[in-house]
């Protein structure tokens with residue numbers, strides 16, 4: 418076997434996916450907004466923390482199980498909502514969902530998936546539905562109703578896309594969906610579904626710039642499902658979200674794909690955790706690439722992390738099996754990191770587990786120091 422075929426890190430999976438995907442698809446998945454400073458910062462932020470391991474702790478029964486919004490998950494790593502899985506593999510979201518289901522992991526399914534939300538539900542995966550609210554509010558109402566009927570257990574409203582960020586790679590490549598890759602959940606929504614209709618056309622045609630905090634109450638009234646806001650980066654918005662009665666917050670900068678220059682999500686995590694003071698569950702995504710990243714995020718107050726690109730690389734390289742392998746690697750690395758840092762369960766991972774790396778001073782609110 419060629420050494421290049423041994424894939425043991427997320428970087429290995431990305432390199433293999435890059436060889437397999439068209440440059441347009443690879444750039445769409447890998448890229449960020451603007452100069453991609455925030456994209457890179459998402460990774461760098463993890464290097465600003467070190468792990469302070471404890472010795473002689475009984476870790477013979479290490480246990481990664483936890484709950485998110487009261488739902489049991491076998492490990493605190495969820496699949497972030499990502500668009501267009503058919504760009505990576507013909508079985509698209511179905512392959513992703515089957516892999517997640519096989520591990521009992523929780524998948525957040527995107528509005529702009531390339532299989533319908535009902536088809537994804539049939540895999541039996543534990544699932545939340547990510548919602549983009551569009552100009553046609555009635556269409557969003559129907560999407561929420563469909564998700565509820567199809568057994569989705571939470572609605573994740575993405576709040577960082579009033580319009581699409583400026584993604585230079587996609588502009589240069591004139592990114593467009595190839596034939597056969599469609600936003601099937603949006604059929605009959607008046608959107609162009611023809612081959613080549615780009616993502617940009619979708620958002621350009623259906624701006625949701627008018628969405629405000631007042632609409633959060635409206636959204637909550639649409640179904641009894643818990644509501645999570647994805648894309649919060651400041652204590653001010655964390656406070657408003659808490660007052661609005663949401664059930665969860667995902668601290669996120671959309672994988673560096675929306676506004677370049679915003680902070681790494683890991684850097685924004687402590688102030689959000691401090692602001693909500695335990696009233697709302699806080700999750701984080703952006704740049705999580707190894708088990709020690711998950712451990713650091715949990716130590717800084719996240720209930721769980723979400724990963725995006727890593728499982729897309731797995732999907733591109735090996736379909737369902739690739740997604741499974743990526744998730745297993747992250748899960749097993751987290752288990753190893755917990756054992757080696759003397760933490761037998763997720764509940765044992767607390768703030769004392771991390772400290773600032775030499776020469777760096779990550780911003781931490783006083784109460785979390």
Ligand SMILES: Cc1cc2nc3c(=O)[nH]c(=O)nc-3n(C[C@H](O)[C@H](O)[C@H](O)COP(=O)(O)O)c2cc1C
Nearest residue numbers: 446497498499500527575671672703704724725726
């Ligand atoms: C290719 C791609 C497509 C995405 N599509 C969506 C989407 O449809 N809805 C959404 O809320 N977030 C979307 N995101 C953002 C992810 O949910 C998540 O915030 C981000 O990928 C996390 O960063 P990571 O890729 O570094 O793990 C997308 C991200 C990528 C990379």
